[in-house]
Amino acid sequence: MRGLSLRPHILVGFLARPGPTPVRGHATAAVEYTTSPIQATPAHPQSSSGFRTYSREEISEIYNSPLLPLVYRAAGVHAANHDPTKIQLCTLMNIKSGGCTEDCSYCSQSSRYETATTASKLLQLDPVLEAARKAKENGSTRFCMGAAWRDLKGRKSGFERILEMVTEIRGMGMEVCTTLGMLSPEQARRLKEAGLTAYNHNLDTSREYYPKVITTRSYDERLDTISAVRDAGISVCSGGILGLGETDTDRIGLIWEVSNMPEHPESFPVNALVPIPGTPLEKNPPLPHDIILRTIATARVVMPSTIIRLAAGRQTYSEAEQAMCFLAGANAIFTGEAMLTTPCSPWDEDKAMMDKWGLQGMASFDQKSVKSKERFPIEGRQDAAAATPASSAQDSRVVAAAVV
Numbered sequence: 001m002r003g004l005s006l007r008p009h010i011l012v013g014f015l016a017r018p019g020p021t022p023v024r025g026h027a028t029a030a031v032e033y034t035t036s037p038i039q040a041t042p043a044h045p046q047s048s049s050g051f052r053t054y055s056r057e058e059i060s061e062i063y064n065s066p067l068l069p070l071v072y073r074a075a076g077v078h079a080a081n082h083d084p085t086k087i088q089l090c091t092l093m094n095i096k097s098g099g100c101t102e103d104c105s106y107c108s109q110s111s112r113y114e115t116a117t118t119a120s121k122l123l124q125l126d127p128v129l130e131a132a133r134k135a136k137e138n139g140s141t142r143f144c145m146g147a148a149w150r151d152l153k154g155r156k157s158g159f160e161r162i163l164e165m166v167t168e169i170r171g172m173g174m175e176v177c178t179t180l181g182m183l184s185p186e187q188a189r190r191l192k193e194a195g196l197t198a199y200n201h202n203l204d205t206s207r208e209y210y211p212k213v214i215t216t217r218s219y220d221e222r223l224d225t226i227s228a229v230r231d232a233g234i235s236v237c238s239g240g241i242l243g244l245g246e247t248d249t250d251r252i253g254l255i256w257e258v259s260n261m262p263e264h265p266e267s268f269p270v271n272a273l274v275p276i277p278g279t280p281l282e283k284n285p286p287l288p289h290d291i292i293l294r295t296i297a298t299a300r301v302v303m304p305s306t307i308i309r310l311a312a313g314r315q316t317y318s319e320a321e322q323a324m325c326f327l328a329g330a331n332a333i334f335t336g337e338a339m340l341t342t343p344c345s346p347w348d349e350d351k352a353m354m355d356k357w358g359l360q361g362m363a364s365f366d367q368k369s370v371k372s373k374e375r376f377p378i379e380g381r382q383d384a385a386a387a388t389p390a391s392s393a394q395d396s397r398v399v400a401a402a403v404v
Helices: 008-017 029-033 057-065 066-079 125-137 156-170 185-194 220-232 248-259 289-301 319-329 347-357 393-403
Strands: 085-096 142-149 176-180 198-200 234-236 240-242 267-272 307-310 333-334
Touching: 008 347, 029 248, 057 248, 057 289, 066 289, 066 319, 085 156, 085 347, 125 176, 142 156, 142 198, 156 176, 156 185, 156 234, 185 220, 198 267, 220 248, 234 267, 240 289, 240 393, 248 289, 248 333, 267 289, 289 319, 307 319, 319 347
Parallel strands: 085 142, 085 333, 142 176, 176 198, 198 234, 240 267, 267 307, 307 333
Antiparallel strands: none
């Protein structure tokens, strides 16, 4: 796959290809595009988000289907539920680095490992707002802030500062995301009131493999935080890291866990491990492209309306390999100067790549799932509280994919 080469006009032509008109209750574009023998059964149980839910066995069958037919199928699902020429640009800033008491074996910010990352205090408001302005000027429409700690206990003044950051950045017309460790329901409520769009809390891997990666926080504690976020009306951003030493079965298990939540997450980040010297996983081999491609394609089929974020490790893949990920359903990237403690492709390089493939940046609050949870007026747009007509073309596409 490393020698893969794609011509831009071929990619764009495929992405822009219109699918057949979906009809409620019938197999859709996603099924009609595929040469895979996997077929839909409309009577299958639905999640509360309105989409079909899949069993582990069904997800395994999808994941293990021939790769190119799987990508073709995923591209059909993607085109039925999203504008396939749009990619959201996101920027992630580390607002408090190092010194974390957790033992996540992939993380350079753990105080348990000898790494180059040093502990720092929570940043003041002004440098964070300046970084957000710069990100917006360069086309990013979501600004994410990460703090390296287990939870917010005993951090009252720091939490108040973060709430101010959220409110100020939301006032710029950007989507705002934070990842601050475990949250209580009250903390989630206050973040929502401050204007938070989304909260990132990854499951990382399957429930079965998780104890081999992290022992200081349980899988159920992660799910509890996600529940608090969802109950507060904040969009959930939850995905995983590939290349931890897990198997295909674990990657299938991760997709099953995330897709069987009460609602499909607004975002599903797919990270490729960036081995950090000094961490227990420093010698893990690079993740082959076909594995991340297969994972993205499976996630797209299983979670049709979710934004799939091609996150850490993206810069290790060629532009053609990244284009295949976009074709398979990835529709958000992290761009800018850094991504927490790992390298990130700069804005100008990403803009040039997107121009080459005929891709455009996605506007803030462009996704219906995000807009529906937004309680603040959206500049230049219909107020989020006003419902979009159920008969819209987008709704028709979403309903169609629900029975895939």
